Amino acid sequence: MIKNPILPGFNPDPSICRVGEDYYIATSTFEWFPGVQIHHSHDLVNWTLVRRPLERKAQLDMRGNPDSCGVWAPCLSHADGQFFLVYTDVKRFDGNFKDAHNYIVTAPSVEAEWSDPVYVNSSGFDPSLFHDDDGRKWFLNMQWNHRTESYGGSPKHPAFDGILLQEWDPVSQKLIGPVKNIFAGSPLGLVEGPHLFKRNGWYYLTTAEGGTGYGHAVTMARSLTIDGPYEMHPDTHLITSKDHPDAPLQRAGHGQYVETPDGGAYHTHLCGRPLAPKRRCTLGRETGLQKCVWRNDGWLYLESGGPVPAVEVAPPEPVERIERPEVIWRDFDDPVLPPEFQWLRSPETDRLFSLAARPGHLRLYGRESLGSWFEQSLVARRQEDHCFRAETRIAFSPDTYQQVAGLTHYYNRHKLYALGVTLHERLGRVVTILSCAGDYPDSRLSFPVGPGVAAPDGSIDLAMEVVDNDLQFFWRAVAGGAGEGEGQAAGNDDWRPIGPVLDAGVISDEGGRGEHGSFTGAFVGMFAFDVSGRGTPADFERFTYRRLL
Known part of the structure; x- marks a missing residue:
């Protein structure tokens, strides 16, 4: 079985990417250097750390970054024979401003040396790059609104001002065309962490909502056009433990969809395992993986039923799970x-x-x-x-x-x-x-x-x-x-x-x-x-x- 968390300890904001028979997960590293952890698996059960791609000064210099700043929410993707990694370097935490700068780096393989970064924008954090089937590429990130009483430690909904979409031109390596705010989120608020994928003509958007604490969730929406309007999932949230305080995996949210070669559906998410009596997650935000199913209504659901993530889920094929050494x-x-x-x-x-x-x-x-x-x-x-x-x-x-x-x-x-x-x-x-x-x-x-x-x-x-x-x-x-x-x-x-x-x-x-x-x-x-x-x-x-x- 896949046993959650699949990446124990501090491994938040998991972006998953499949290339052939190989799966890769990129996670946030914040102020820790080198930046971004990338784990690899052939079976979704056993994972090995294979790369930290942001390893030199030209790519990342976080001196002066406050605690919990630095590299937020990377997105790993593959297209045109190369890997793309987008990430934010956040330069401020407390107060109204974030100063969140977004970049793209590329490499022919995960294990290779990655390029110097190309600057994209600074309008908000949690960027992702979507490669459409017509060859166009689209850049998404949440928009940060500094005109609010939203201070670190007490996030307020108005600072999270929707999900922005703009076309990325890989030739000029610049954003082109209009900037559109395509998704304001659900009433839960604090919308961030956008990821797009396409299936049967529909554009599906998953986002993280509710803050990264016990109210966290993966929210899902879809549209027939990439710039919306997006309709909400019948249950609003695909994954969350926010209304289930006794669930073993708490703080569940912020992840990405992936399909196996034969069409099986899985979704990553971050999670925490609190200790009694104060419900403190001493291992930080960890990475989990859930098996999903597509129902006749064209929406994705957890195979286990309901939104609460399961500790054990079925892998694509039976495989021996290799225990970590004592x-x-x-x-x-x-x-x-x-x-x-x-x-x-x-x-x-x-x-x-x-x-x-x-x-x-x-x-x-x-x-x-x-x-x-x-x-x-x-x-x-x-x-x-x-x-x-x-x-x-x-x-x-x-x-x-x-x-x-x-x-x-x-x-x-x-x-x-x-x-x-x-x-x-x-x-x-x-x-x-x-x-x-x-x-x-x-x-x-x-x-x-x-x-x-x-x-x-x-x-x-x-x-x-x-x-x-x-x-x-x-x-x-x-x-x-x-x-x-x-x-x-x-x-x-x-x-x-x-x-x-x-x-x-x-x-x-x-x-x-x-x-x-x-x-x-x-x-x-x-x-x-x-x-x-x-x-x-x-x-x-x-x-x-x-x-x-």
């Missing part, structure tokens, strides 16, 4: 980062980290603070499980309290926990905890263990365990390491818990100011900052992520 052990012997890791905002990686400066280690250069929007040395992977343990080994010799490096459970500058090695004037080198528990707008660091615990010379092992809403940090000294990171710890009995049990549920969309205040996902990884400006390095020998069953 333990993922990563050393840093290769010249490139392991595929699951990303970093924040900056395309200038040489200033942030190196895999060559000390062979067998990931060297992070201490840059700006954990709260920076510009240049931050933080290399991390997605949290994919409600219960997990992460470990790393660090060699780090700070000479001031302004230098800190270690292990972090990170969402954004307002929501983070960090177990760091630093220097204290009286205690010497210490292991300490930095906490920012989402108290927006007064987001101040706290220090649950005060100045920290004195640590001997040499390498240090750091660990964290998250069990649903609870986080506990651990540390231990490495015997015989002498600062070289090559010693051995005696065993698990040497691990020492440090600090209180922390509220891991803060590291979620709903933490802090709530579900519309931010909407990315939780990461766990390694960091280093040096606010003295000297770029002091920290060397990490390995990183382990273990799913706790």
Whole structure:
């Protein structure tokens, strides 16, 4: 069976594309670099990350982008022997303005190097590109109306001012002809995320509505002409959990339709899996896939009946589902980062980290603070499980309290926990905890263990365990390491818990100011900052992520 979510952890806004027997899903990455995740599958059951196409400065530079900005809602398509990827780089979040710039990049294959971007427009976000059967191409995006009291954290319907349509000329690489507002949305409001497809002479439009929280939905409409008018689906919403608070997949919305080679119908959607008692989705917005059917009325419906997404759905053909490994052990012997890791905002990686400066280690250069929007040395992977343990080994010799490096459970500058090695004037080198528990707008660091615990010379092992809403940090000294990171710890009995049990549920969309205040996902990884400006390095020998069953 297809088991949802098919892409666990932070993988929102899934755009799906089939080319022959191959399926691809592109998802949003927001402020995380490189931009856009593309997963591949042959069977709709098993998915593998194969590309992050926005990988160089000419394509994407997000330094200064606020939290939850950057790459929103990409759309992946294939026509004329090449792939097209359209995406938004959002430069502002709070307040009336978004400054949302839309681009197109192309490539002969997903795995190839993608082109430099072609600028399209800035009238709103969530762009998509539709290739009509007459050869014409059409660009869609939602229109943002800044003349409203619509502020980040409390979206108001009037800011979401309908879906725009304009023809795209692939020769001149410009929009041509009139701009038309083709769909105002349903009474649910907050219309965004448009995708068009054509079937039996009808143009079908799916959009996301209701905001990206618990009122989210996929809304469907159709028209015999591409510019409308569009009539609403008999049920209005194809997919939603908004009226079903006990459904296991909540926040369902924003996806795209795809057909199998034999005409089978499926639709992607984002979703969240809340934890009791506060209904916080600590894994962020994940990707789900639903099997659909066409009824005699010419409308698409979920095969399971009703709008609520199912956890398990039938694949096109029976196939063995490959389970994710329980333990993922990563050393840093290769010249490139392991595929699951990303970093924040900056395309200038040489200033942030190196895999060559000390062979067998990931060297992070201490840059700006954990709260920076510009240049931050933080290399991390997605949290994919409600219960997990992460470990790393660090060699780090700070000479001031302004230098800190270690292990972090990170969402954004307002929501983070960090177990760091630093220097204290009286205690010497210490292991300490930095906490920012989402108290927006007064987001101040706290220090649950005060100045920290004195640590001997040499390498240090750091660990964290998250069990649903609870986080506990651990540390231990490495015997015989002498600062070289090559010693051995005696065993698990040497691990020492440090600090209180922390509220891991803060590291979620709903933490802090709530579900519309931010909407990315939780990461766990390694960091280093040096606010003295000297770029002091920290060397990490390995990183382990273990799913706790």
